Amino acid sequence: xxxxxxxxxxxxSPDGKATVYNGVVNDPEMDGLTLYEKKALLVNRxxxxxxxxxxxxxxxxxCGMGYMIDLLYAQAFGLIAPALxxxxxxxxxxxxxxxxxxxxxxxxxxxxWGVLVDIIGRQYAFNLTVxxxxxxxxxxxxxxxxxxxxxxxxxxxxxxxxxxxIDTTITLEFLPQNRRFLLALLSIFQPIGVVVASGIxxxxxxxYACGTGGLGADGELLKACSQVAEGEAxxxxxxxxxxxxxxxxxxxxCLFIFFLRFVVFRFQESPKFLLYRGKDEKAVQVxxxxxxxxGRQCGLTMEVFAALADEDSSIASAASGEPVLGxxxxxxxxxxxxxxKKELARYKLLFANPLIARLTILVWVTYMFDYWGFSxxxxxxxxxxxxxxxxxxxSTERTYRNYVIIYVCGIPGVMLGALMYGVPLVGRQWxxxxxxxxxxxxxxxxxxxxxxASNVGLNIMEYFFQSMFNAILYGWTPEAYPAPIRGTxxxxxxxxxxxxxxxxxxxxxxxLASNVNGPLYLAGAGVFVCTICIIFMPRKYMGAKSY
Numbered sequence: 267x268x269x270x271x272x273x274x275x276x277x278x279s280p281d282g283k284a285t286v287y288n289g290v291v292n293d294p295e296m297d298g299l300t301l302y303e304k305k306a307l308l309v310n311r312x313x314x315x316x317x318x319x320x321x322x323x324x325x326x327x328x329c330g331m332g333y334m335i336d337l338l339y340a341q342a343f344g345l346i347a348p349a350l351x352x353x354x355x356x357x358x359x360x361x362x363x364x365x366x367x368x369x370x371x372x373x374x375x376x377x378x379w380g381v382l383v384d385i386i387g388r389q390y391a392f393n394l395t396v397x398x399x400x401x402x403x404x405x406x407x408x409x410x411x412x413x414x415x416x417x418x419x420x421x422x423x424x425x426x427x428x429x430x431x432i433d434t435t436i437t438l439e440f441l442p443q444n445r446r447f448l449l450a451l452l453s454i455f456q457p458i459g460v461v462v463a464s465g466i467x468x469x470x471x472x473x474y475a476c477g478t479g480g481l482g483a484d485g486e487l488l489k490a491c492s493q494v495a496e497g498e499a500x501x502x503x504x505x506x507x508x509x510x511x512x513x514x515x516x517x518x519x520c521l522f523i524f525f526l527r528f529v530v531f532r533f534q535e536s537p538k539f540l541l542y543r544g545k546d547e548k549a550v551q552v553x554x555x556x557x558x559x560x561g562r563q564c565g566l567t568m569e570v571f572a573a574l575a576d577e578d579s580s581i582a583s584a585a586s587g588e589p590v591l592g593x594x595x596x597x598x599x600x601x602x603x604x605x606x607k608k609e610l611a612r613y614k615l616l617f618a619n620p621l622i623a624r625l626t627i628l629v630w631v632t633y634m635f636d637y638w639g640f641s642x643x644x645x646x647x648x649x650x651x652x653x654x655x656x657x658x659x660x661s662t663e664r665t666y667r668n669y670v671i672i673y674v675c676g677i678p679g680v681m682l683g684a685l686m687y688g689v690p691l692v693g694r695q696w697x698x699x700x701x702x703x704x705x706x707x708x709x710x711x712x713x714x715x716x717x718x719a720s721n722v723g724l725n726i727m728e729y730f731f732q733s734m735f736n737a738i739l740y741g742w743t744p745e746a747y748p749a750p751i752r753g754t755x756x757x758x759x760x761x762x763x764x765x766x767x768x769x770x771x772x773x774x775x776x777x778l779a780s781n782v783n784g785p786l787y788l789a790g791a792g793v794f795v796c797t798i799c800i801i802f803m804p805r806k807y808m809g810a811k812s813y
Contacts, residue, residue: 302542304574305549306749309537312553312566314442319560324531325440329433330452331523334459335399336429338516339422341463343368345669346509347649349471353506354412355490361649362775364419366768369641371420373764375427380757383432384750387543388439389535391432396524398425404517407510410503427764431756434744438752439536440556449741450680450687457676457733464669466515467508472663474508476501538749546571615751616758625746625804626755630762632799636702636739637763638792640732642774643709646785647725653782654716668718672725676733683737695803697738702797705731709790713783735796746807 299307316322347361356363375395383391402421409415438449476488491500527533534556540549550568557564617623655665679701686697708728715724747755770788777784 301574302750303748305541305546305571306538308566308570309541309549309553310443312564313440313556314444315565316557316560316562317442318445319556319562321556321559322440322442322445325437325533326448326452328523328527328531328533329437330455331526332396332429332433333452333455334462335396335426335520335523336459337456338459338463338519339368339399339403339426341460341673342467342512342516343419344647344649345463345467345471345666346512348652349475349506349509350415352476352488352501353490353503354410354415355493356412358775358779360412360775361778362772363416365641365646365771365775367416367419368423369764369767369771371423371425372427373423373761373768375424376431376757376760376764378424378757379428380431380760381754383428383435383753383757384539387535387539388432388436388753389533391428392436392533393524393528395425395428395432396520396527400425400517400520400524402517403520404514406517407513427760428757430740431744431753431760434740434756435753436533436536438744439538439749446741446745447684447687449745450737451684451741453683453733453737453740454677454680456736457673457680457729460673460676460729461670462519463512463516464666464673467512468663468666468670470511470515471508472666474506474511476506536749542750613751613754615748616755621804621806624802625807628799628803629743629746629755629759632739632796632803633759633763634766635792635795635799636736637767638770639705639709639789639796640736640793641767641770642785642789642792643728643732646771646774646778647728649778650782650785651721651725654721655718658716658718668722668725672722672729675726676729679730679733680737683734684741686734687738687741694738694742695800695805698735698742698800699797701731701735701738702793702800705735706790706793706797709786709793713786713790 343364347364350364351358351361379391379395399422402418402425406415406418406422409418434449434452437452438446441448488499488501491502494500534552535548537549537552540546540552547568550564550566550571553566554564615622616626651668652665655661655668683697683701686693689697705728708724708731712721712724712728715721743759744752744756770792774785774788777788
C-alpha cells in the first residue's frame with residue numbers, strides 16, 4: 267500500500283496483512299465530514315485494504331442469486347401464461363391480473379424490505395426474502411383455480427420484491443471502492459435467471475402441454491374443460507402439468523439458495539449499518555471476522571474510533587446538516603422519543619437540498635417507467651411472440667427454443683453495462699441514456715415487422731439493451747445515497763417502479779386483446795421517458811464516494 271495514502275494517515279504492518287491507522291484526527295480527507303462519515307471512511311479504507319477477498323466474492327455470488335430469482339419468476343409467469351389461460355379458461359384481458367398480482371407482491375416487498383433493511387438490518391432481510399419466495403414458489407404448482415394462483419403469485423412477489431434493493435445495498439457496503447463496477451455486473455444474474463427459466467420451460471411446458479403443443483387432433487387449440495360439454499376433449503390438469511413442473515423446479519432452486527445463504531455461508535451484518543445504529547464495537551468485530559476470512563489482519567479498533575469521538579453530539583450530513591442515526595455510544599443511550607425523532611430525520615435526507623430532491627424525483631420517475639416498460643415486455647412479449655409466430659406457422663416448441671436464444675443475449679448486455687460503468691464522468695449517465703433509447707426503438711421496430719428472423723433479432727436487441735440499462739441503473743442507485751438511507755432509497759425507488767408494473771400489464775393485456783402491437787407502443791413510450799430523466803440527472807452523483 268502507498269505510504270502516502272491518506273496523507274500519511276494509513277500505513278501497513280510489517281507483514282503487509284493489516285492496515286495501521288495513525289493520526290486519524292488530523293486526516294485532511296475527514297475535514298467537513300460528520301462523525302458517522304468519518305467512521306464510514308475508515309471502514310471503506312479497511313475494506314479497500316482487503317481488496318476483493320473470498321468474503322467479498324461470496325457476497326457477490328449470493329447477492330447475484332437474489333438478482334437471478336427476481337427475473338426467474340418474472341420470466342416464468344410470462345412463459346406459463348398461455349398454458350394457464352388454456353387450462354383455466356380466463357380471457358386475454360384477465361391475463362394481466364396474474365402479472366399484476368405478482369407485481370403487487372413485488373411492490374409491497376420492495377417497500378417493506380427496503381425500509382426494514384435500514385431498521386432491522388441487512389442480515390435478517392438477506393435470508394427471509396429468499397425463504398418466503400421458496401415456500402410460496404413450491405406451493406404455486408398445487409392449485410387448479412385462478413384465484414388460488416393469484417394469491418400465491420402475490421406472496422412469491424412479496425419475497426422476491428426485496429432482493430434487488432437489499433442485495434445492491436449489501437454488495438456495495440462490502441466492496442472495495444475500486445471494484446464498484448461489480449454492482450453493475452450483479453445484473454448479469456438476471457439474464458441468467460431468464461435463461462434458466464426459459465430453458466426449464468422449454469423442457470417441460472411444450473412436452474407436458476394439453477395435446478401437442480396445446481393443439482388437439484384437429485389442429486385447433488384445446489379449450490378449458492369449463493368451456494366445453496362433458497365428454498368433449500379439453501385441457502385439464504392431468505394433461506397440462508408442464509407449467510406446474512416449472513413452478514416446482516423454481517421453488518426448489520429458491521430453497522437451495524436459502525440453504526447456501528443461511529447454512530453454508532453465514533453472512534455478517536454490514537459494518538455501516540452497525541455504525542449508524544450506534545454499535546461500533548460490533549462493527550469492528552465484523553471487520554475483524556471479514557479480515558480473518560480473507561486471510562488478513564484488521565488494524566481498525568475501538569481505540570481508532572475513540573480518537574474521532576470529540577463527539578459534537580449529533581451526526582449530521584455534511585451536505586445537509588440534518589441529524590441522522592449513527593452517534594455511537596450516545597445513540598444507544600438515547601430515549602425512545604429521541605430515537606424515533608432520529609429515525610424520522612433519516613427520511614429527510616431524500617430531500618435534504620434542491621439537488622438531492624431533484625435526484626430523488628428523477629430516480630423515482632426513471633424507476634416508474636423502466637418497470638412500466640420491461641413489465642409489459644417481460645410479461646407480454648412471450649405471448650406476443652407466440653401469437654406472431656403462429657401467424658407465420660412457427661411451432662410452439664420452436665418458439666420456446668427461441669426464448670432461450672433471445673435471453674442469453676442479456677448476458678453480454680450486462681457486461682457492456684459494467685464496462686460503461688467504469689468510464690469516468692460519462693459512463694454511467696450516457697450508458698443509461700443510449701441503452702434506454704435503443705431499447706425503446708427495438709420495441710417500436712418489433713411492432714412493424716413479422717418474420718421469424720426479425721422477431722428473434724429485435725427481441726434480442728430489446729433484451730440486450732434492457733439488460734445493459736438495468737445493470738447500470740441498479741448498480742448506480744445505492745451509490746447515490748449514504749448508508750443510513752441507502753436501503754430505504756433503493757426500496758422506495760423500487761416500490762414506485764413496482765407500483766407502475768402493477769398497472770402496466772393490465773393496460774397492456776387490454777390492448778393485446780384488440781391489437782397485438784398495442785403493448786409494444788405502450789412499453790416503448792414508457793422507456794423513452796427514462797431516457798429523458800437520465801439526461802437531466804445531476805452529474806454530481808454519478809460515481810461519487812459512498813459512505
